[in-house]
Amino acid sequence: MSGEPLKRKMPSSLLLSEIREQPDVLRRLMEREMGRVQRIAALIRARDARYVLIAARGTSDNAARYAQYLFGARNGLTVALAAPALYTRYHAPPRMDGALVIGISQSGASPDIAAVIEEGRRQGCLTLTITNAPASPLAAAADEVILLHAGEEQSIAATKTYTAQLMALAMLSAALADGERELLAEVPAQIEEALQAAAAPVVEAAERLKAADRCVVIGRGYNYATAFEIALKLAELTRIVAEPFSSADFLHGPIALIERGFPAIVVNPSGRVYDEVSEVEQEMIARGASPVVLSDRADAAGREPTIALPGGVPEWLSPLVSVAPGQLLAYHLSVARGFDPDQPRGLQKVTRTM
């Protein structure tokens, strides 16, 4: 305590606190919204929606990508991702009858997402907003609202509102399917476990990736969304151009990019697409690359994953868990590259796209 206080080398980071807050956020969300979600599920069943149309941007769009697999595989619903420009730029909203229309937005302030919801209402669809902002225009526009209760998200890069959006979707899916709701309650502890296990390996992985200015992130199925979201965090926080790929598309073409030292992240928890995503990993290694692998199991050659995910997470809930170490990795990479993870250059928190 003598003299000038030390300049903090590692400032207490809002982003880091928000990453760590996620288990509590999800517990609160389940506690406060499960009843309402049950009621909304009953409404959806009564309306016999033929398909789901989701409008979202950025991080929320990645939550929509998760919904594509979740509602598809578990609820038998085809999910279309809306092209908001049709509503706001081309003034030619397409036919939406028979659709359940969902708008996802942390801030609830995006005019183009609201335009899709409003048109859905005009066309007589059931409309639902998933947002962290109860008093937002998007919440006001929809018939029904699921609130995230994530508390204010102060850092520019969304983390806790992303996993909360995934949880809201998973709650809705479970309510529609009338099953396995009890598995949801285990997710917060699984995220805690994932963050704890990742603490040291992400620092190492950040060292390995810190000189990169490009990177590919691979996932498939449920975790296609995770690949997109990790790539987005890298772009926002580290200025690395990170391109997400489905393993299927990647093997077909862009695998050509891979050579010794090529930076790559592979998201591969246990599940139906494990073997296929593992094949990409093998192929990368055969070409001399050393991908950062997130998984809960060793591969066929006995190699342990770079970042160990907790075991026993059902595949449909794995995106809520596997993204967490990716967020942590993006945080450490941001610091390792000398940036401020709380205030990435040039980013605005709220999208106001028309």
Next chain:
Amino acid sequence: MSGEPLKRKMPSSLLLSEIREQPDVLRRLMEREMGRVQRIAALIRARDARYVLIAARGTSDNAARYAQYLFGARNGLTVALAAPALYTRYHAPPRMDGALVIGISQSGASPDIAAVIEEGRRQGCLTLTITNAPASPLAAAADEVILLHAGEEQSIAATKTYTAQLMALAMLSAALADGERELLAEVPAQIEEALQAAAAPVVEAAERLKAADRCVVIGRGYNYATAFEIALKLAELTRIVAEPFSSADFLHGPIALIERGFPAIVVNPSGRVYDEVSEVEQEMIARGASPVVLSDRADAAGREPTIALPGGVPEWLSPLVSVAPGQLLAYHLSVARGFDPDQPRGLQKVTRTM
């Protein structure tokens, strides 16, 4: 003619011939398939499809992205892009009733695309295949087929089959809308004009980009697909990690990446989203970058585009024209970086994803 013949410095490239063949391919396609497309449009109207579900991968997926804006803005149809893994990996095909189901594949040989078409038929949907391969499994699986008549595509990177897919979709859209069919006939000459005008500037742009190992490609609305397709050609042919962005998403977050010298391509023909995409260009320039701009007009500050597109192309057809100089740029970049554009390392022509 004395002594040893010179080793050709610029080998005659299959890719280059196929890029140049595009106007003829499109003329042939219109001539041979317009009648059939009219008949298919009548069937679609009779079935009163509520929405369109498209299954496609890679380049064909970018054609599907074009269809999202085309069918949305001009035919009032919401377009969903299928997640093939739901059909082949999760064995949980979602409900498709009310959908027109379209499979797009150059080779017609992708088992996962065929699985979506087969399930669509099983569920009683009208199904349509758009392919270059009349005897393919995908052609056999669907109720209706539009053939591309592009001739064999010998180079690994798809070019003429991409624009032929766009044309097939544009023909179908025009037939459904019962209007402006005559504009289609002007596209081949517009592509010729675009290729001619681009001949010198793409060589210069390739010089400017050749040291890059990452790049962003910006587009919105109809030309969101073009941004994706140019990025894919760059990844396939030049090993540059090229990430496509909608101007809306880019302004909100990844603009943070941009600094002096950052390699960027902006696709911005005249149309409803011109001003917004132009704003990204201005913002990039303000941050010290010098994007390669494809446009048919000078910007608000009077700057001429790097690569001039022909004027007078209606926005809904502009993706057929604006992609051509992008293909040429990818070709020249490939050569400038010392690769063989006809045989990019590690690529297979036919996707056999399950």
